Amino acid sequence: MRRSALACWVVLPLLVGLWGVLAWQLDTSLLPSPAAVLNTLQREAASGELQRHLAVTLQRVALSFLLAMAFGTLIGIAMGRLVWLDALLDPLLVLLLNLPALVLIILLYVWFGLVEAAAILAVVINKVPNVAVTLREGARSLDPRLEQMARAYGFSPLMRLRHVWLPQLFPYLMAATRGGLALIWKIVLVVELLGRSDGVGFQLHLAFQVFDVAGLLAYSLAFIAIVQLIELGLLQPLERRATRWRRTGVEHA
Amino acid sequence: MRRSALACWVVLPLLVGLWGVLAWQLDTSLLPSPAAVLNTLQREAASGELQRHLAVTLQRVALSFLLAMAFGTLIGIAMGRLVWLDALLDPLLVLLLNLPALVLIILLYVWFGLVEAAAILAVVINKVPNVAVTLREGARSLDPRLEQMARAYGFSPLMRLRHVWLPQLFPYLMAATRGGLALIWKIVLVVELLGRSDGVGFQLHLAFQVFDVAGLLAYSLAFIAIVQLIELGLLQPLERRATRWRRTGVEHA
Amino acid sequence: MPEFVKSEFVVPAGHAILAPMSLKVAPGDHICLLGPSGIGKTTLLNRLTGLERGQPRPTLRIGYLFQEHRLLPWRTLRDNLRLVGVGRDQVEPLLARVGLEQAADRYPDQLSLGMARRAALARCLAMRPDLLLLDEPFASLDPHRADELKRLIRTLLKQFPAMAMICVTHEARDAEALANRIWYLAGRPAHLRYDARLDAETHAGLARRLDALGRQASGESLSIES
Amino acid sequence: MPEFVKSEFVVPAGHAILAPMSLKVAPGDHICLLGPSGIGKTTLLNRLTGLERGQPRPTLRIGYLFQEHRLLPWRTLRDNLRLVGVGRDQVEPLLARVGLEQAADRYPDQLSLGMARRAALARCLAMRPDLLLLDEPFASLDPHRADELKRLIRTLLKQFPAMAMICVTHEARDAEALANRIWYLAGRPAHLRYDARLDAETHAGLARRLDALGRQASGESLSIES
Amino acid sequence: EPPLLRLSVLQFGTAHWELDHLQRHGLDRDEGFVLDVRLVANLPASRIAVSSGDVDGAVVDLTWAQARHVAGHSYRYLPYSSQMGDVLAAPGAPIHDIEDLRGKRIGVAGGPDSKGWVLLTRAAQARGMALEREAQVQFGAPPLLSQAFRRGQFDVLVTFWHFAAELTAAGEADVALPMDSLLASLDIPTGLPILGYVFHDDWADDHQALVAGFVRAVASTKRQLRDDPDHWEALRPLMRVSDDAHFTALRQGYLQGIPEPLDEARVAALQRLLVMAGSAAEEVMPARLFVLDPGGVP
Numbered sequence A, B: 001m002r003r004s005a006l007a008c009w010v011v012l013p014l015l016v017g018l019w020g021v022l023a024w025q026l027d028t029s030l031l032p033s034p035a036a037v038l039n040t041l042q043r044e045a046a047s048g049e050l051q052r053h054l055a056v057t058l059q060r061v062a063l064s065f066l067l068a069m070a071f072g073t074l075i076g077i078a079m080g081r082l083v084w085l086d087a088l089l090d091p092l093l094v095l096l097l098n099l100p101a102l103v104l105i106i107l108l109y110v111w112f113g114l115v116e117a118a119a120i121l122a123v124v125i126n127k128v129p130n131v132a133v134t135l136r137e138g139a140r141s142l143d144p145r146l147e148q149m150a151r152a153y154g155f156s157p158l159m160r161l162r163h164v165w166l167p168q169l170f171p172y173l174m175a176a177t178r179g180g181l182a183l184i185w186k187i188v189l190v191v192e193l194l195g196r197s198d199g200v201g202f203q204l205h206l207a208f209q210v211f212d213v214a215g216l217l218a219y220s221l222a223f224i225a226i227v228q229l230i231e232l233g234l235l236q237p238l239e240r241r242a243t244r245w246r247r248t249g250v251e252h253a
Numbered sequence C, D: 001m002p003e004f005v006k007s008e009f010v011v012p013a014g015h016a017i018l019a020p021m022s023l024k025v026a027p028g029d030h031i032c033l034l035g036p037s038g039i040g041k042t043t044l045l046n047r048l049t050g051l052e053r054g055q056p057r058p059t060l061r062i063g064y065l066f067q068e069h070r071l072l073p074w075r076t077l078r079d080n081l082r083l084v085g086v087g088r089d090q091v092e093p094l095l096a097r098v099g100l101e102q103a104a105d106r107y108p109d110q111l112s113l114g115m116a117r118r119a120a121l122a123r124c125l126a127m128r129p130d131l132l133l134l135d136e137p138f139a140s141l142d143p144h145r146a147d148e149l150k151r152l153i154r155t156l157l158k159q160f161p162a163m164a165m166i167c168v169t170h171e172a173r174d175a176e177a178l179a180n181r182i183w184y185l186a187g188r189p190a191h192l193r194y195d196a197r198l199d200a201e202t203h204a205g206l207a208r209r210l211d212a213l214g215r216q217a218s219g220e221s222l223s224i225e226s
Numbered sequence E: 001e002p003p004l005l006r007l008s009v010l011q012f013g014t015a016h017w018e019l020d021h022l023q024r025h026g027l028d029r030d031e032g033f034v035l036d037v038r039l040v041a042n043l044p045a046s047r048i049a050v051s052s053g054d055v056d057g058a059v060v061d062l063t064w065a066q067a068r069h070v071a072g073h074s075y076r077y078l079p080y081s082s083q084m085g086d087v088l089a090a091p092g093a094p095i096h097d098i099e100d101l102r103g104k105r106i107g108v109a110g111g112p113d114s115k116g117w118v119l120l121t122r123a124a125q126a127r128g129m130a131l132e133r134e135a136q137v138q139f140g141a142p143p144l145l146s147q148a149f150r151r152g153q154f155d156v157l158v159t160f161w162h163f164a165a166e167l168t169a170a171g172e173a174d175v176a177l178p179m180d181s182l183l184a185s186l187d188i189p190t191g192l193p194i195l196g197y198v199f200h201d202d203w204a205d206d207h208q209a210l211v212a213g214f215v216r217a218v219a220s221t222k223r224q225l226r227d228d229p230d231h232w233e234a235l236r237p238l239m240r241v242s243d244d245a246h247f248t249a250l251r252q253g254y255l256q257g258i259p260e261p262l263d264e265a266r267v268a269a270l271q272r273l274l275v276m277a278g279s280a281a282e283e284v285m286p287a288r289l290f291v292l293d294p295g296g297v298p
């Protein structure tokens, strides 16, 4: 609790304060003051635009995130455990990992048309290799001692996954989740920019067209605020719970 | 050796073959054949354009990568080890992690001008939180038993970093490296798109404007080939060396 | 009850550490396995459990107390036991038998090493195995606690006469207390230098016999090929 | 030579496991620390080494053999030893003294547990410490190997008379072989129930004395507050 | 040493053709300055370049200049082109009137504030239609939209003129609603320069001679390109054309887009256009920001 409280009530206000002072000093439309951004936010919220676009983007992010995490985790674990599969898929992974989002999005839009499915697919394909690369490292460093234990005691695959692997993969999952949410949201923005008529990416593009920095910041911060909520309300409690065993161990060390 | 050999001589040719068949079947300018892409590559290489743009982009990628990895690792480890620092910086991390690359790039370009430093800075700021988030997880899961050992035996900070922490952080570093190279390259593309007159990103966008899919693929693949070389020539050997201890342990299990 | 009436375990030629051998274990065999440090005792138990690379899982129910406790550090003792099939209300009585009545909700890292090893012992006893493998069950325990556990194991062996046990130890005392058969592993590659049933007569001379075996083994230069 | 002439170690009130106490250790003290499993012996050693949360590093040179070996698994034995300052040509002779002459280039995971513990012992002896802390140095070793190591430690203690040692063990035999002072830890919170120098006379009755202490301690209900 | 004028334009943009010709024929030196062209890959890059002061001027659209003016950064606006883009439909498609757009799938290049689209919706509004609701509108990047249009995913495409030129030249689309008729229906004169070179207002004040020189140089360039088709052969490599039809279409499109000279009446019309596009009347760029009478591209 203390940690998130500190973050919420001390650091964030400080940041905003700093920004305010900076904006006030510089006094340029290229760095609008917090008040100006808040104003834009309120205006957009009052018109319902903010909610509409945010909701659309969040839906895309959520769907792509779930798909990408699921596939990426599966592929990553499989590649980390099976040497032949790793050899087989590694070049493909490097390929997909480094295929520019732009190129992929364009190709998919061109092949499948400017449809929602193409957009989601583009994001998922972009993110899966990232998750896979992280989880592969996790799967490679699973403790062989505990593997032996699970084997000797005849753990079922599900039990092994849940009780032996998951806790060891947890930090990798968290890294993939945090990085993943961010990456997906960035790709969704590009996807929306190139071929969707709604969503935050579309709005950012519009704001960008006229160099409306307040608009850019308002929409970005709205999304960031939501991620911050997820972080404080979901990820950090989850992390605290999942790593309790670790802290109790040190407590006394 | 077997693993990379398999990847080089079996999987990659297979992939190209598949692509060839697909392109031949579809017969559309939207999926050019491998030969067409190779052709474009040769033409661009002959004119020296490919090398020039690739070299520029690679320089940017390399510089940003080194900076981002260095800062990200430092910040990540510090945040993973020091609870108060984590509480202090976490909101900032979430903010930077989720600030759209586009917005950041625009702001930096507009504030600092279209200089190379702004471009690099934009990439680094975009990537640092990603590395930090991954390394933070690594630093959090360092084995407290070995910490005690290092403490009891009076290891200097440098020894501790090199011999105790680094091997434990290695998988996280690899994940950050692989994901990082890819991410940085993608951001560099955007950076080049918005404010540079050279580099692969610039070329990709030109190809996009005239819908030259062969050009898009040629430039993307040229970069991917380089990453694949780094993967096979640098990362995988490094990984093999660094995890030898792990494999010897299981060999006999 | 167990499918292995005279189960036979084979170590093939070409094994890195063990000499080729074929071991017959019958139900009711209570074997103490002794041998110099680093000779291959743990390797042999792993082999019997089917843990070596490329081995199939044996069809026996095996309860294996590893030399390290190998409890899941992220699960409390209760959850660690529940995972191997201990019933909800069996957890506490079971822990009580190894002197951990109040530690059910602790994580392994919150225990002393001796306590964690006792918890691991409880876990492998809870399996009701056909074959019980114990790798130094009494290391890190004070003599009183060790005696208590020896009694516990003896009771269990009596209760399930078809159960077989192989217990690695370095102490003649442990062998005297638990075994009806002795294996002594020595040489490189390691082979069974001594395999004998204990009866009243051999029992008496056991300590001396083991001492002699140990003397002989430690006399040989233990060359380790690297 | 050591800066601690009669070093005093204090356990403050409010410690979770140990009772408040103040321990004086003089150069040349060879202490064997005994006590029931889970009582707090390791906790006490950690406290003396300054490993508990918020403790400063003591100024003494300490060689600590942990109860688990705690070698760096990603470094060969050679590198593990070099890291604590063993000279290039000292590595092999040192390993030879614990019977690991040919294991210098192995990783800890390629060793048996007993071998790894011996390597860890070599590491802590190599430190030339002012205070040598050994947490069950002879667990997982066959009696001959254990005797050999006891001789090695005795030689070392003789060679460096200013060195102090605290050695956790469960065996009266070890105490007889190594100690000139005995600590017995018992109770909850744990306190020194017995702290006595050994002379020829007490030496004789040691085994019985310890047995009595053990009996008494195991009679007390070892309540673990959770 | 003549002063340097740094301009940022798209590599494949039409302004590049113009400036290339200008440089090739030394029209800059004739007017006493040296032109330095910074090529970028897309429009936003140009805007960033001029905002950050990396270049002195760039080609942008009027609405952007207006938005910056409102934000407190005024730019001097020199007409460049009046091309507003086109409203395309498949050849032979029965779309000849705004009414025909009802229920159609419309692809719009850029976004809701690209000029062609703004005009189209205003014209529809005048007819009592709310196009953005009565048709299925999809915004997107122009190349992607062209592609989708080719594959029949749109009935109507509102796109930038050089993308339109490519489609019409290849016979893949016809102009369905001419921009002129839309403008007429809104009572706005044709040939208004909705694209222009912009320079920071302050900078332009400090460099009046330079700007004037550039204005003259551009005017002669436009004249030469209009009057002598042979000049175009030299530009052909820059144009990335697939065939002669495409080449011709692009040349014609460019020539069509040469704006008529700007006078006070036309400035007023431009200001009206801005109001129509959503600017508040009192915030519209004042007349002094427009560079009048380019001096002879009649």
Ligand SMILES: Nc1ncnc2c1ncn2[C@@H]1O[C@H](COP(=O)(O)OP(=O)(O)OP(=O)(O)O)[C@@H](O)[C@H]1O
Binding pocket: A248, A249, A250, A251, A252, A253, C109, C110, C111, C112, C113, C114, C115, C140, C141, D017, D035, D036, D037, D038, D039, D040, D041, D042, D043, D044, D067, D224
């Ligand atoms: N991290 C921890 N958190 C809470 N309690 C702990 C922790 N570590 C140890 N304990 C408790 O402290 C007590 C003493 O532990 P310690 O490891 O010192 O015992 P020990 O005397 O060394 O036992 P053993 O002979 O089994 O090694 C035990 O009851 C244990 O449960």
Ligand SMILES: Nc1ncnc2c1ncn2[C@@H]1O[C@H](COP(=O)(O)OP(=O)(O)OP(=O)(O)O)[C@@H](O)[C@H]1O
Binding pocket: B248, B249, B250, B251, B252, B253, C017, C035, C036, C037, C038, C039, C040, C041, C042, C043, C044, C067, C224, D109, D110, D111, D112, D113, D114, D115, D140, D141
């Ligand atoms: N992963 C491995 N790779 C190579 N050699 C190994 C590996 N594990 C064990 N060994 C070797 O096998 C031999 C036997 O090891 P094992 O653990 O079976 O000994 P042990 O008899 O159980 O010894 P201890 O009494 O010390 O536990 C040792 O010499 C060891 O060096």
Ligand SMILES: [Mg+2]
Binding pocket: C041, C042, C043, C067, C135, D112, D113, D114
């Ligand atoms: Mg063993």
Ligand SMILES: [Mg+2]
Binding pocket: C112, C113, C114, D041, D042, D043, D067, D135
């Ligand atoms: Mg202990």
